[in-house]
Amino acid sequence: MRRNAICRCGVCEITVGGDPIANLVCHCKSCKRRTGAPCGWTATFREDQLVGRRGDFKSYLSNGTAGRVDNFFCATCGTTLFFIPLDHPGVVGCAGGCFVDDPLGEPALSVSDDQRCAWLQLPAGWQIRTSV
Numbered sequence: 001m002r003r004n005a006i007c008r009c010g011v012c013e014i015t016v017g018g019d020p021i022a023n024l025v026c027h028c029k030s031c032k033r034r035t036g037a038p039c040g041w042t043a044t045f046r047e048d049q050l051v052g053r054r055g056d057f058k059s060y061l062s063n064g065t066a067g068r069v070d071n072f073f074c075a076t077c078g079t080t081l082f083f084i085p086l087d088h089p090g091v092v093g094c095a096g097g098c099f100v101d102d103p104l105g106e107p108a109l110s111v112s113d114d115q116r117c118a119w120l121q122l123p124a125g126w127q128i129r130t131s132v
Contacts, residue, residue: 002051005098007079012055014081016045016094023096024109027116028131030064034071034080038117041096043104050082050092057081065112065131066093 006013020043031040056075061068067087073080082094096104110122114130122128 001102003099003102003104005081005094006100007055007074007077007081007098009074009077009079011076012057012074012079012081013053014050014094015052016043016049016092017051018045018049020045020094020104021091022109023104023107024111025107025122026065026111027114027120028065028112029115030062030066030069031112035095038120039110041107042093043096043099045092045094047084047090047092050094061086069093 002015002017004013004015022044025039025041027039032038034040057072058075059070059072061070066085069083069085071080071083079098080095081098082092084092109127109129110116111129112131113128
C-alpha cells in the first residue's frame with residue numbers, strides 16, 4: 001500500500017509505502033508549536049518507506065523532545081509534511097492529517113502525555129507514555 005501526504009496548497013507531496021511503525025499523537029511543546037494545535041498527529045515510517053517527494057520543500061533544524069529534528073515544509077504554504085529526527089537514524093515522522101486520500105487509521109499511542117492539555121480526553125485503550 002502507498003499513501004500520499006499533501007500540503008494545504010497542494011504544491012508539495014510525499015509518498016510512503018507500507019504501514020507506519022507507529023501511529024501516535026504527541027503533546028510536547030515542539031509538536032504543539034509545529035501544528036498550532038493541542039497535539040501533533042505523527043505517523044513514523046522507516047526512512048526507506050519514504051519513496052517519493054514532489055514540490056519545493058524548505059527545511060529547518062529544531063531541538064525538541066525528540067532531540068535534533070530536520071523539518072521539511074512546503075515553501076509556499078508552510079505545511080510541515082515530514083521530519084527526520086537526527087538523533088534517531090532511519091526514521092521519518094510524517095504529519096498524520098496530511099494523508100487525506102488514503103487516511104491513516106486511529107492512533108493508538110499518546111506520547112509526552114504528561115504535557116497533554118487537561119481538557120483533551122483520549123479514547124480508552126490507548127497506550128500512554130510520558131516525556132522522556
